[in-house]
Amino acid sequence: MDMNEQLRLAFQQFQHLWKQDTFPSKTLLLKEGDIARKIFYIKKGCLRTWFNHDGKEISFQFFFEGDAVASVESFNKQTPSPYSIETIEPTEIRWVVAEDLQQMRAHPLINTYLMDRAIDRQAAFIQHFFSFLRDTPKQRYQKLLSERPQVIQRVPLQYIASYLGITQVSLSRIRAQIK
Numbered sequence: 001m002d003m004n005e006q007l008r009l010a011f012q013q014f015q016h017l018w019k020q021d022t023f024p025s026k027t028l029l030l031k032e033g034d035i036a037r038k039i040f041y042i043k044k045g046c047l048r049t050w051f052n053h054d055g056k057e058i059s060f061q062f063f064f065e066g067d068a069v070a071s072v073e074s075f076n077k078q079t080p081s082p083y084s085i086e087t088i089e090p091t092e093i094r095w096v097v098a099e100d101l102q103q104m105r106a107h108p109l110i111n112t113y114l115m116d117r118a119i120d121r122q123a124a125f126i127q128h129f130f131s132f133l134r135d136t137p138k139q140r141y142q143k144l145l146s147e148r149p150q151v152i153q154r155v156p157l158q159y160i161a162s163y164l165g166i167t168q169v170s171l172s173r174i175r176a177q178i179k
Contacts, residue, residue: 003109010109017100022092029069029093030085036074038095042067045091046154050162051083059162061125062088062151068117088155137166141174 001009018041023029030036032051040047042065049061049069060083063069071081075098096104105111131140141164145152151160161171 007109007113010107011104013107014100014104014110017103018094018096020092020094022090023087025087025089025091027087027091028084029087030071030074030081032082032084033080034074035078036071036081038097039068039070039075039101040085041094041096042069043092043094045093046088047085047091048088048155048159049083049085050159057159057162059159060128061121062148062155062159062163064150064154068114072118088159132165137164137170138174138177140164141171142178145178 020043023045029038029040029047042063044065047063047067047069048059049063049071050057050059052058069085071083071085073079074081105114131143135143144160144164151163155163157171158168161168164171166174
């Protein structure tokens, strides 16, 4: 039995702990300043994480089918979340609360899987941060286009512009240059 099959069977043991919900687009699953009590797994749809900066929404991560999403520090330390989690499209999610996640983390395969996903997410966030230090907005857009085309296809332009740290007008100019 390969590792993926073993992991699938491990998660299946805890299937009863997961709840399921469906939400329309533009639904806040977690509001900035609230304490995160759930971890979400996206079955279908798209989410973004964002924070308010001087009245402007700054998007900084996008999530799609198969991704897990949470305000991890808020969830683990029960502190106010520094950002919001919002649906971009109609979204079907599964979710679990902290107490139930603790049961799942006792399983070595699941714990390793969760740690690996957290490390992957942190690495992606760090790379995005570094791109603001070394790349032009055009380079950031081209990288997004080549590495994560689903963002370009499914996320509204105002969120993409915010994610890239530019205005929608600048994004339109860049898109026109690349076509």
